[in-house]
Amino acid sequence: MVNPKQQALAPGLYLVATPIGTARDITLRTLDILAAAEVIAAEDTRSLRKLMDIHGIALGDRPLVAYHDHNGAKARPRLMRALEEGRSVVYASEAGTPMVADPGYDLARAAVAEGHPLSSAPGPSAVIAALTVSGLPTDQFFFAGFLPNAAGKRKTALRALETVPGTLVFYESPKRVAAMLRDAAEVLGPERQAAVCRELTKKFEEVLRGSLDELADLCAERALKGEIVVLVDRGRLPKIRESDLDSRLTEALKEASVRDAADRVSAELGLKRRQVYQRALDLDKARGGDGE
Numbered sequence: 001m002v003n004p005k006q007q008a009l010a011p012g013l014y015l016v017a018t019p020i021g022t023a024r025d026i027t028l029r030t031l032d033i034l035a036a037a038e039v040i041a042a043e044d045t046r047s048l049r050k051l052m053d054i055h056g057i058a059l060g061d062r063p064l065v066a067y068h069d070h071n072g073a074k075a076r077p078r079l080m081r082a083l084e085e086g087r088s089v090v091y092a093s094e095a096g097t098p099m100v101a102d103p104g105y106d107l108a109r110a111a112v113a114e115g116h117p118l119s120s121a122p123g124p125s126a127v128i129a130a131l132t133v134s135g136l137p138t139d140q141f142f143f144a145g146f147l148p149n150a151a152g153k154r155k156t157a158l159r160a161l162e163t164v165p166g167t168l169v170f171y172e173s174p175k176r177v178a179a180m181l182r183d184a185a186e187v188l189g190p191e192r193q194a195a196v197c198r199e200l201t202k203k204f205e206e207v208l209r210g211s212l213d214e215l216a217d218l219c220a221e222r223a224l225k226g227e228i229v230v231l232v233d234r235g236r237l238p239k240i241r242e243s244d245l246d247s248r249l250t251e252a253l254k255e256a257s258v259r260d261a262a263d264r265v266s267a268e269l270g271l272k273r274r275q276v277y278q279r280a281l282d283l284d285k286a287r288g289g290d291g292e
Contacts, residue, residue: 017124020200033090040064041092127229168231174228178219197229198226
């Protein structure tokens with residue numbers, strides 16, 4: 001229940017995280033802010049009204065403004081005027097933490113640009129929830145959001161992430177997850193470990209773990225439903241000393257172009273070609289070569 005002694009909020013914009021599934025995952029501070037804010041904005045007003053009803057928060061005569069990807073430019077001036085008038089404004093995502101693959105980014109940026117206070121009430125996040133149950137390393141991770149729909153552009157985006165030294169995290173549609181996993185297996189390597197997290201915190205929560213190749217086959221056979229987060233482990237490159245790599249490249253460059261030397265050495269040592277090619281360029285430039 002709402003704290004009956006809740007005091008009025010100071011003027012400013014408040015970002016609050018809402019549950020990604022289970023309604024009871026909301027924080028007490030978020031409930032206090034929703035109860036006290038003078039203006040409420042939400043990515044989905046119906047979902048927020050339902051959440052407020054569950055937790056006994058009355059909207060009263062306070063304005064509830066829809067703010068999403070399709071109307072942000074139109075709704076933002078109204079919220080900015082409220083801030084200029086010294087009112088407290090709260091923005092709630094449809095599910096999860098504002099600013100993470102969320103339209104609240106432009107609103108928060110506008111508030112900061114105009115010098116208004118900006119506060120965050122942290123809480124549920126599909127990214128963090130998925131990391132905790134994936135079984136993959138959490139010491140470093142990179143959130144890549146949604147990949148492009150088209151296969152060619154998706155593969156290009158995946159190649160750019162190939163050498164990121166941390167767990168990769170993606171949001172994906174259940175209709176595209178099998179194709180995305182197949183492309184990831186092709187670009188990142190079929191044996192790279194991954195996890196598909198579905199309907200986190202909800203009744204039908206499920207986590208599928210295995211290699212990208214295994215998960216691609218599994219998801220092609222099943223019709224998955226619900227919200228999906230895909231996580232991919234970092235690449236496990238062979239441990240080669242830099243001095244050994246330089247020595248092999250130096251010898252190869254005596255009789256081959258930078259491109260051919262990189263191809264040969266990367267194949268011999270089992271290293272990613274991009275990494276070896278960049279080092280070959282550096283060595284060639286150091287000896288006065290033309291980088292060809």
